[in-house]
Amino acid sequence: MRREDGRSGAARGRAGARPRRPGSRREALAAYGFIAPNYVLLLVFVLIPLAGALVVSLQRTDGFGAGEFAGLQNYARLWSDPLFWRALGNTVLFTLIVTPVSMAFGLVAATLLNTALPARPLFRSILILPMAVSGVATALIGVLVFDQNSGVLNKLLGAFGLPAVTWQSDAGPAFLSIVLVTVWWRTGFNMLIYLAGLQGIGPDLHEAARLDGANTLQRFRHVTVPLLGPTTFFLTVLNVIYSFQVFDIVFVLTGGGPAGATSVLVTYAYETGFVTRDQGYAAAIGMILFLFALLFAAAQWRASRTRDVVE
Template sequence: MKSVKPLLYKDGFWAFLMLLPNLIGFLMFLLLPVFATFVISFSSWNLTDSFAFNGFDNYKELFHDPVFIQVMGNTFYFTIASVPIGIVISLLLAVFLNQKLRFIRFYRAAFFIPVISSMVAVSVIWQWIYNPEYGLLNYALSWFGIDGPAWLTDPQWAMPTVILTTIWKSLGFNMLIFLAGLQSISESYYEAADIEGAKWYSKFWHITLPLLSPTTFFVTVMSIINSFQVFDTVYLMTQGGPARSTSVLVYYIFQNAFQYFRMGYASAMAYVLFFIVLMITFIQFWRQKKWSIY
């Protein structure tokens, strides 16, 4: 009893007690599934047959699966196209919204609304905009004599359409991060530049961008990770079509796991995705000192 009573007066005990529900949830719903997925990736389990290990057969099959190679290409295409464009637009938007303008809070809130909007609602709206017959986009293009394509059913235009929607949806989040970074830059730098007669573009290039390098690094890392995990936009708008032109890796994992019931094969793909994201993130952190002044 002597050892128990003092324990009740220790901050560490109560801190652990308060963290215990979250820790249990972490172990049950994150850490345990991660290890279970790793074990399942070495099996041929399909939810109905008995569990049986098949070694590295799932991993070997991946590199002979033309669909897997195609969806990997689509995933890299999505990342390479969406990340730089999204970062540049959100940075320029943050610079604009960092000015002393009337109704500036309204503008900031308006650009952030898509981030907190339901992806289902966003998909419905954009599917209506992209509709080739009565969509707003083709209607606007007709003013200039342009016959717009079938955006979501044309293999050539389906992926750019998904990329555009994703950029629009996530623009406000990156803008908010850049805005916080801009507001942390001291005005003394710009005042010194004004004394020297520097133009606005010179201040942006030599002051704003270098001092924003830590923020840019964070936004870049998070954007790349999120782009490799894109799923809901594809699932709701195109279902990976047409002709798998928008099928990305996470969507293919979903199909193998919950449509084809190839849990072992899907788990192997999940771990391939994990190692790809891990390596890209490691390279970014390794190269951080080359382009960040901090």
């Protein structure tokens, strides 16, 4: 009986197995062939440089000749470096301000542009315009506006009899200038992604909520915002990673000054690697930055996955 049960079980297993469709192997090979260039680019431009940076971070270098293996000394040095902690604090503060503000502005703009607003194409073009230029060009526009000696904003303040703001000399205004320019630059991108998410929401859901007595604000809070959850998760990850990697706007607007008040991790790594020429220590800063971004993305993905399972 046991042998018969075993044979019958095996027979049932073979009978229940999905037969391989003719040509499936060829299709699988074709699919791997199409995605192979992406993996090659990922290997050449991401994984290999990342491994090289890890190797350099374990060395003691002075910019000349080969480095000497130093183990974890560069990482241990980070704990006692006040400039690193200041740059990390500035990066975290920058991220906590820019990410929610730019996403909120992007959501409001997308909501308005998703309605029958007059001159919608014009407003969309104005908001998306910063995306058409590089971060350096955007920062140069910021210099024209926020320069404390010849900037447009200080000239306008002077025209109204108000005192000029020392955008480059004081820590607070300098930090505020890079936040404002970055928010202006990122709002258009967030608006574009949110607009795509809004256009994927069926109007019947809003109509059902309206028939149930929900007003505009209630429909936005209880229908629109929850359905934009995946879009918000995607934008949160991208904005946080970008904020931790910000360089061009800070470098052009303030150069990390005054006295390191606007220095972030990437500008500090740049100064360490290319000014003081301590590439090993700069690579260690870069690896810590990569670790922060990786841990945040993993935490956000896990939280989103857990929330979807619970719901």
